[in-house]
Amino acid sequence: MMQTHKLPGCAVFLGVLVLLCVSVLSETYRPPYSDWEPERPDPQASHHPREYHRDPSEARRSECRRCCDPEEEAPQYPYPYPQYQVVPQINITILKGEKGESGERGPYGKSGRSGQMGPRGPHGIKGAKGNMGASGEPCKSYYAAFSVGRKKALHSNDYYQTLVFDTQFVNLYNHFNMFTGKFYCYIPGIYYFSLNVHTWNQKETYLHVMKNEQEMAILYAQPSDRSIMQSQSFMLELEQNDEVWVRLFKGERENAVFSDDFDTYITFSGYLIKAKSEV
Known part of the structure; x- marks a missing residue:
């Protein structure tokens, strides 16, 4: 009777042991890191925060692997992990060479715009008195003057006539030519001229004082029963080689x-008032 009681207990123990072995052997084998994907949270399921943020490395460590299984390739992850590369740093100051020779000077650039005038600076210190210079030339004075007259009457003709003079009162340096009846300017400057004539009764008196070929002043008197003295005076600025003369109309x-x-x-008279070089 006692043997009949022990057999069932051993049979139950062996059956449980067999079931455990079968459950372990029947479990599906998963290679480590091959098809692993990071866990994604399920919005409909409520998980504990610690399970939701579980480290994948812990999952890999918890998986078993049999020693008899062949070696497998490294896992291929769907999401690449960052790779770091060590870059050596070189101190450039150590590699600096010796100073080279100076190059040739380049061309000058374009001049910039002139700036505004700055404020006036302060007065400088008074300098020392200089040495006396050499004596200069004495001041040079210029003169020109003439005064001429005519003792013959002159009547008009079909053409203009130059009034030629036959009497010479003053002709300094012969600037007035008695043959042509013209004054020639040798000293540029300002001159004064004066013309005096006696009219003929019952006739017009019509003369021009000319500068080169240009009429500068007129002396005119209407016909009258008596003769009168008529005059004209003025100043002219002359250049060298200008000519001044009188013309009968x-x-x-x-x-x-x-x-x-x-x-x-x-x-007819004239003289130099002031030379151009003295103005």
């Missing part, structure tokens, strides 16, 4: 100037 109307062989009724 042509005979569109009868005009004339009176004079005789005994007295001088016609005079």
Whole structure:
């Protein structure tokens, strides 16, 4: 009777042991790291925070692997992990060479815009008195003057006539040419001129004082029963080689100037007031 009681207990123990072995052997084998994917949270399921943030490395360590299984390749992860590369740093100051020679000077650039004038600076210190210079040349004075007259009357013609003079009162340096009746300017500057004539009764008196070929002033008197003295005076600025002379108007109307062989009724005078070099 006692043997019949022990057999069932041993049979139960052996059956449980067999079931445990079968359950272990029947478990599906999963290679480590092969098809592993990181756990994704299920919005409908409530998990503990610690299980949701579980480290994948812990999952790998918890898996078993049989020694008889062949070696497998390294796991291929769907998400690449960052790779770090060590970059050596070189101190450039150690590799600095010796200073080279200076290059050639480049061309000058374009001039910039001139800036605004700055404020006036303070007065400098008074310098020492210099040495006396050499004596200069004495001041040079310039002179030019003439005064001429005519003792013959002159009547108008079909053309203009130059009034030629036959009497010379003053002709400094012969600047007035008695043959042409013209004054030639040798010293540029400001000159004064004066013309005096005696009119002929019952005739017009019509003369021009000319500068080169340009009319500068007129002396005119209308016909009258008596003769009168008529004058004209003015100043001119002359350049070198300018000519000043008197011209009788042509005979569109009868005009004339009176004079005789005994007295001088016609005079023409001029002189230099100030030379251009002294202005």
